[in-house]
Amino acid sequence: MxxxxxxxxxxxxxxxxxxxxxxxxxxxxxxxxxxxxxxxxxxxxGGVIEGYRAGVSPQAVGLGFQALVHVQLARHNPEHLTDFITAVKTRQEVVDCYATTGQADYHLRVLCRDIAAYNDFLENFLFRLPAVESAQTNVVLREIKRSPQVPV
CATH class of the missing domain: 1.10.10.10 (Winged helix-like DNA-binding domain superfamily/Winged helix DNA-binding domain)
Structure with missing residues (x-):
């Protein structure tokens, strides 16, 4: 368009x-x-406007822990890849997921209540997915810029 x-x-x-x-x-x-x-x-x-949303403060709704998780896959076969993508899409803690080039195959932005909830997310979800080889976590200390706007 x-x-x-x-x-x-x-x-x-x-x-x-x-x-x-x-x-x-x-x-x-x-x-x-x-x-x-x-x-x-x-x-x-035409698909230019995808929807209308309200901006919600994660902290205001009890999600004070934010992490960027860099995931490397062990298995790149189509079945494991599809299972990984489907599983990630179903988890509400994962608010963003990107397939990327570089050292990590996927980058996730994860919001949780606290570090204990994040640990549960890792142990009982992410590390149980057959395709996942490893994950490196960067804890977000403070947000400098977050923009839902696309430069037009």
Whole structure:
């Protein structure tokens, strides 16, 4: 989908405040409300807008422990790989998962209540997956920048 300048303006505004009314959004991009609504629908239908979300503070909901886990797989056969990916997708502690190049095969961002909950995650989940050879943990000491926004 080819984006024009108005599309980009709409995306920037929606990323900053997805609760903005269509009327206010239309006014800020100098469009009629109906034309703006049609553009938004086209962006949704085209897969550019994936959804609308509320930002939630992990600490405010009792998830004060955050780690980046670098996972190396022992077995790269398709069955073990599919099982690993399926298992990771089902765990709510894993909020992000990336397949990468470099020393680790996967990088996970994991949120837990505390170190004991994280240890349970490792021992009773991650290390029980047949594909996992090893995992290195980097504990997040403080968050410098976290942005759900995509530069448009």
């Amino acid at each position: 080819q984006l024009d300048e108005r599309d980009k303006q709409i995306l920037k505004l929606l990323q900053s405040d997805c609760r903005i009314s269509n009327a206010d959004l239309a006014e800020q991009v100098s469009m009629s409300a109906s034309a703006c609504w049609r553009k938004i629908r086209a962006l949704e239908d």
